[in-house]
Amino acid sequence: WIAPKTGTDCALALGFANVIIAEGLYDRDFVGQWCHGFDEFAAHVARYTPEYVAEFCGVSADDVRTAARWFGRAQAAALVSGRGIDQSGRNVAPTHRAICCLRAITGNVDKPGACIITEMSDFTTEVELEMTDEMAPEHKARCLNTPFTPLQCYEGYAKVQKVTERLGCRLPTRYMTSAHPDLVLRAMETGEPYPVRALIVNATNPLLTYADTHRVFNALMGLDLIVVIDYYLTPTASIADFVLPCAGAIERPLFQQHGGVANIAYGGPAAVEPYYERRSDYDIFRALGLRLGQTEAWPHETFKDALEDVLTRAGMTWEEYCERGMYFRPPVPFKYLYPDETGNPRGFATTTGKIELASEILPDFGGQRLPEPVPCLSLCSDELIARAAACGGAHLSMVTGARKQPYNASMYFNNPKFRKSSPHPAVEISPATAQRLGLRAGDTVEVATDKGSARFVLEVRTMRDDMVSVDYGWWHPEWTPGAPDFGGMWESNVNCLTSCSVATGEPMIGTWWYNAIDCVIRKVDETLSWQDDPCAKDSASAGKDGAR
CATH class of the missing domain: 3.40.50.740 (Rossmann fold)
Incomplete structure (x- = not known):
């Protein structure tokens, strides 16, 4: 578990590529036949040494080497990504590009046990x-x-x-x-x-x-x-x-x-x-x-x-x-070798017909020719950070909206059993971070950016230090709908802190930031409505309140 700083996954992937290329672990045959711009890419990743990546991502250089070697030496390997890097604003495109480049230089493309390229559906699409x-x-x-x-x-x-x-x-x-x-x-x-x-x-x-x-x-x-x-x-x-x-x-x-x-x-x-x-x-x-x-x-x-x-x-x-x-219908591997109408291998869906480690088309859309990380979004002014520090608070990196059972986005909060088992919106931090900030599990905390603030119950989890993971989607379905409370929407809604500005988003498709955002966090003495919530304490009461 490498656990990089939020928003630094692109640099981590480029660090893997550095090790794989420097130690000759890449697939020379596949790269020679089916990768475009390898020399340019190799020169690009040369500065992403394990030591550089360790400082940039806040990880161990030895861990970077070990993981890169595992991936580079495998007969077949898959890199699977998800919502975390899909919601990191301007870093989304370069991170996915870097991951695709890793698959390509190791030949883990469209072969069994690796990342298979899907085919169009037989049914109406x-x-x-x-x-x-x-x-x-x-x-x-x-x-x-x-x-x-x-x-x-x-x-x-x-x-x-x-x-x-x-x-x-x-x-x-x-x-x-x-x-x-x-x-x-x-x-x-x-x-x-x-x-x-x-x-x-x-x-x-x-x-x-x-x-x-x-x-x-x-x-x-x-x-x-x-x-x-x-x-x-x-x-x-x-x-x-x-x-x-x-x-x-x-x-x-x-x-x-x-x-x-x-x-x-x-x-x-x-x-x-x-x-x-x-x-x-x-x-x-x-x-x-x-x-x-x-x-x-x-x-x-x-x-x-x-x-x-x-x-x-x-x-x-x-x-x-x-x-x-x-x-x-299981996808057939090695489709890039299928003959086209001229009898030659049809290759890949790029301008060159090869996997473009150095892209020939993305610069036309404002993208990068080579994947490179960009700074994370800052939504906290110096004044906000200073006010939080004066109240014993701290300035940390934040991720939002981690999918957590039993809820899904803003769904299922009306289920009494669910509410009893997971009764309050949480902010999660590591034990070391909690100790440094003088916080304990069960404390009420306020999380804020210049956009707004929301309050949560603190939970301590095994996770990376110096960051917070904030729940989202919380509301009271049992409350009277509409004004003035709107189901408690303003109390523990992390999206009061976020921004969808196209100006700060990814330049090609505009992806905005839900992760890798800075925030301030501080303890507050107020009791949340969730902590005095009959739905969380008694399922029978919850059913009665919901009916009312």
């Missing part, structure tokens, strides 16, 4: 169902992102599509064109470049799960219309003009297809018909589409009928899919 090709050019031209995130827009998608289609693949458009929250909020606030006056909220609770809660609240409160599709009167639903009750997970069929970029889907039939007047998302949007004249786009009366049609191309019936619980 998500990008086809989106019908983005039906959008008029003048509508695509009004994409809010275009001047700010050159890859996260329709023009950027079109350029990348030409490359990915070399391998017969198409990425779902929505992932690479969805509007940046900062720009949507700006359009709500200012009407620029055009006014956004209405919002449909589906499968999210933005007042808790979106960055900069104060700003999100003010922007949403200024809209002319909000429609929320949800199970409960969440804080967001409590400010809506209309709330449409959504069918629950077991009241609708499931077909999870991972964006249509892999040949796998899992799920099955609905267990029961929707109770009361609940409707599936499909029913709601189909009805809206039909009212708008989109008759040809919604030929299937039910969600089940639509999914059955999606499977037709794959040669599987809906009944077979429900019996198995999935559709799966």
Whole structure:
């Protein structure tokens, strides 16, 4: 467990590459045939020695060497990444690039036991169902992102599509064109470049799960219309003009297809018909589409009928899919060796047909030719840090939103058993950090940035020193919905501290910072509503309070 400082994963990966190249552990044959820019990359990582990385990342140089050698000497190895590095702002793209370069120089690409390149689905893909090709050019031209995130827009998608289609693949458009929250909020606030006056909220609770809660609240409160599709009167639903009750997970069929970029889907039939007047998302949007004249786009009366049609191309019936619980065809390895129309190996989805350790296309979008870490985001002014220090507080690095059972984002807080087993929103620090700051498990602490503050209960965990991990998504479903408390949204909501500014985000796609943010933390004497919460102490009482 290397446990680098938050936001330094890119440097750690480049340190691995330094060791692997310096000690000759790279796959010479694969690099020679299928990697572009190796000499340039090798020169780039030369300064990321284990000693340099140890100081930069706050880790042991020996650990860097040991882990790099394990990876470099393996017959086959996989590097798996997740939400941590996906939400570190400007470091997201270079970190993923560095990890991809590590896979490439060791030959751990598209071979058994390593990182397999997925194939397009046999069934109808998500990008086809989106019908983005039906959008008029003048509508695509009004994409809010275009001047700010050159890859996260329709023009950027079109350029990348030409490359990915070399391998017969198409990425779902929505992932690479969805509007940046900062720009949507700006359009709500200012009407620029055009006014956004209405919002449909589906499968999210933005007042808790979106960055900069104060700003999100003010922007949403200024809209002319909000429609929320949800199970409960969440804080967001409590400010809506209309709330449409959504069918629950077991009241609708499931077909999870991972964006249509892999040949796998899992799920099955609905267990029961929707109770009361609940409707599936499909029913709601189909009805809206039909009212708008989109008759040809919604030929299937039910969600089940639509999914059955999606499977037709794959040669599987809906009944077979429900019996198995999935559709799966294992990807074939070494696809880059398949002959193209000229009889030559088709290679990879890049401009050169090789894995580009030095990218030939990303600089066109404001990205780096070679992966290099950038400084982490600072949201704490000198004045805030000084005030915290004067109160016995400390200035630390923060990660937010670690997925923790039994909750999921802002879901399941109404479950009495869950609340009894996990009763309060927590800030986690290491034993050494707790001792240094004079804090103990169970203390009430305030965490703050210049954006705002929130209060939590302290827990001590085995984790890296001098950092904090802060829960998110906490609210009281049993409280009376709406103003003034909005389910306790302002008390322990870490997104009161975060920012989605496109100006400080990743330059190609605008990824903002939920991790590797600085904060101040201090002990406070106040008791939180969670610490005097009947739902956390007595499940029977919780059921009664929830009913009330």
